[in-house]
Amino acid sequence: MSMRPLRNLRIRGLYAITPDSQNTNDLLDGTQQALTGGAQVIQYRNKSADKVLRKEQAGLLLQLCRQHEIPLIINDHIELAIEIGADGVHVGRDDISISTARKLLPPGKIIGASCYNNLESALEAEKQGADYVAFGAFYPSTTKPDAIPVSINLVNQARQIITKPIVGIGGIRLINAAVVIQNGCDAIAVCGDLFQAENIKVRAAQYARLFAGKL
C-alpha cells in the first residue's frame, strides 16, 4: 500500500469525524472500520485531548489513512497538521483564517471551512481559497449541541452558486442523510451515528451506498 501524501483530491462521500477519545486503540480500531466500510475522508477532531495525546493520535491516524489512501484532515490545529504532514486542516470562525492557513501549509494541502448557515461566508471562503465549504448543523447534534442550525433549503441555494465541494454536517444519521445528499451536499460529515454504531464498518458501508454512482 502507498504511503505517498495525497494531492488534488475532491472531497466527496462519507466524511468521518473522529469522536473525542482518550483511548487511542479504540480510536484507531473505529477509524480502521470506518475506512474499510468506505469512508472517503477522515477528520481528526479531539476537543479533550492534550497536546501530547493529540500528536500521538494524529500521527497514528495518518499512518492508517495513508495505508487506505484516504486523506486525513486535522480539525483546528494547523501546527499539528504541518508537523505530522497531514493532508489538510478544517477551520471555523474561532480558528485561523483561510488565507493564513494557505500561507502556512505546504502547497496542495486541503483547507475546509465552516460556513454554518451563511451563504456569504461560503462565497468568501471560496474566494479565500478553501477547498470545500461546510454547512451545518442540519439536525440536532449530541457531539456539538450548541451548533448553529441550518435548513436543507440553504444547500439548495448554495449548490447554485458554490463551485467547490459542499459538506453537510450535524446530527446526520442514516435516516436523514439521503435528503442532505439529494439537496446538493457532495459529502456528509458524520461522527456520532458512525462511531457509536454497533458495527462501524457496516454503518460506514451503509453511508457509502448512499453515494452509489456519485463517487
Ligand SMILES: Cc1ncc(COP(=O)(O)OP(=O)(O)O)c(N)n1
Ligand atoms: C466538516 C466539518 N464541518 C464543520 C466543522 C465545525 O468546525 P468549527 O465550527 O470550527 O467547530 P469545531 O469542530 O472546531 O468544534 C468541522 N469540524 N468539520
Ligand SMILES: Cc1ncsc1CCOP(=O)(O)O
Ligand atoms: C463539529 C460539528 N459542527 C457542527 S455539528 C458538529 C458535530 C458533528 O457530529 P455528529 O455527526 O455526531 O452530529
Ligand SMILES: [Mg+2]
Ligand atoms: Mg474549529
